[in-house]
Amino acid sequence: MNKTIYFEDLTPGVRIALGSRRIERDEIIAFARQFDPQPFHVDEDAPQTRAVGGLMASGWHSCSILMRLICDHFLIKAENGISPGVKDLRWPAPVRPGDTLTGFGKVLEARPSATRPDQGLVRIRYSAVNQHGRLVVRMDSTAFFRRRGDQRK
Secondary structure, rough: OOOOEEHHHOOOOOOEEEEEOOHHHHHHHHHHHOOOOOHHHHOOOOHHHHHHHOOOHHHHHHHHHHHHHHHHHOOOHOEEOOEEEEEEEEEEEEHOOOOOEEEEEEEEEEEOOOOOEEEHHHHHHHEEEEEOEEEEEEEEEEEEEOOOOOOOO
C-alpha cells in the first residue's frame, strides 16, 4: 500500500501486511528492566525463567513491537485520527530471543461515523506470529479514518 489510505479503502475482509521484525535478547531485557522487570523477562538464570522454558519478552513488549509494525507499514500511510482503544488483547505464546515477528491486520468492520461526517470508524484485528506461524499477540483496535472528499455537503 503506497498510496494514501482512506476509510473507503478499509472494507471488511481487507488484509494489511505489516512486515517483520527480529527480536534480540538484549532488547527483551532492556524493555523489561524499564517497564516489566519480572524475573522471566530480565534474568536468564532465575528459577521462574527456567520454569517457563527460558527468557521471554513481556507481553507489553510484544504489543509495542506490533504497534511499531502497524505504524511503520500502515498508519503512516493512512488518513487516520484517534483511536478510542483496543479490545481482546492477548499474547497466547511467548516471544523468545531470536524470534522474528510478522504482523498483519484484517478489517473486521467499517462504518461511517454518525457524529463526524468526514470520517469513518474501522475495527481491525491486528496480529503477529513468530517464524513458526504461532500467534504471539493479537488485539482488536477501533480507529477513525478520514473519508475521501468533503462529506459535509
